[in-house]
Amino acid sequence: MSEVRIPAFAKINLRLDILGKRADGFHELRTIFQTISLHDELRMRASRRPGIALRIEGNRPLSAEPAEKNLVYRAVDALRRELKIRGGVEIELKKSIPAGRGLGGGSSDAAAALLGYLRLTKKKLASARLLEIAASLGADVPFFLLGGRAVGVSKGDEIYPLPDIPKQHILVVSPNDIHVPTPDAYRWLKANPFELTKSAGASKLFEFCALSWSTQGSGLSNDFEGPVFRRHPRLAQIKGELLQKGAAEASLAGSGSAVFGVFPSPAMARRAAVGFPHDQAFVCESVSRDRFVRLMRIAE
Numbered sequence: 001m002s003e004v005r006i007p008a009f010a011k012i013n014l015r016l017d018i019l020g021k022r023a024d025g026f027h028e029l030r031t032i033f034q035t036i037s038l039h040d041e042l043r044m045r046a047s048r049r050p051g052i053a054l055r056i057e058g059n060r061p062l063s064a065e066p067a068e069k070n071l072v073y074r075a076v077d078a079l080r081r082e083l084k085i086r087g088g089v090e091i092e093l094k095k096s097i098p099a100g101r102g103l104g105g106g107s108s109d110a111a112a113a114l115l116g117y118l119r120l121t122k123k124k125l126a127s128a129r130l131l132e133i134a135a136s137l138g139a140d141v142p143f144f145l146l147g148g149r150a151v152g153v154s155k156g157d158e159i160y161p162l163p164d165i166p167k168q169h170i171l172v173v174s175p176n177d178i179h180v181p182t183p184d185a186y187r188w189l190k191a192n193p194f195e196l197t198k199s200a201g202a203s204k205l206f207e208f209c210a211l212s213w214s215t216q217g218s219g220l221s222n223d224f225e226g227p228v229f230r231r232h233p234r235l236a237q238i239k240g241e242l243l244q245k246g247a248a249e250a251s252l253a254g255s256g257s258a259v260f261g262v263f264p265s266p267a268m269a270r271r272a273a274v275g276f277p278h279d280q281a282f283v284c285e286s287v288s289r290d291r292f293v294r295l296m297r298i299a300e
Helices: 060-064 071-083 107-122 127-137 141-145 182-188 199-212 225-233 233-244 268-274 289-296
Strands: 003-021 027-046 052-058 088-094 149-154 160-161 169-175 249-252 257-261 277-285
Touching: 003 107, 003 141, 003 169, 003 249, 027 107, 027 169, 052 060, 052 071, 071 088, 071 107, 071 127, 088 268, 107 127, 107 141, 127 141, 127 257, 141 160, 169 233, 169 268, 182 225, 225 233, 225 249, 233 249, 233 257, 257 268, 268 277
Parallel strands: 052 088
Antiparallel strands: 003 027, 027 088, 027 149, 027 277, 149 160, 169 257, 169 277, 249 257
């Protein structure tokens, strides 16, 4: 019986600018995504039983939810409908990326499920249609079909690849007792109506463009930090501790609550990780697009 194993990599946002609130109620974003080596793993097998069977390890709350709510289930279900596949599939999802911490685990799982199921069934789908299905699952999902370093515009779902930067050594700290729901983080923002013609917004765009095309990887920035840190001072404390322990830069991951630091070497990141005994700490590295494509076997 055929089987596919595929990783689902986490992401960090090297920059996240909120330009304002759009007429449709969503926020206009400019963000720079970067995949990192922290990952979940999916195993998919063809089954004689009809339908989708999903089992989750490593995250008790997720495993207790109805399978139909999970993005992996929804991704595979969308492809089965699109390709009119009747055969069943068994899926095992092993979670390592902490959920609800701004690291994109659920979105990455969904993208890996799309790629893995196409490989399992030996089917092909036009890239434009695959991206459309990915975007219907969540704003971050299209990025995880591309990987590496990329810019996200609009709601973050319009993705453009950027040149890769030298490998970065990263320590991600995920506090066990702080959870920041993304809708709450957006509500805490004081976002004005989005207008590209405003001088402040235009200046922000020029700065963003300059940093996007830099290959130095500097200039971490996240507009969520102000409102999130005010409500959760411990996260600001973690950022400060990362800098004190040798990180060249540090930032909130997405809308939080994970915080990451960029270190000169993996040894320094490992030493710093010891200083967070009451939190989850992950020593990892950035994943280039070439490496991402190779590990995901997208070209096949």
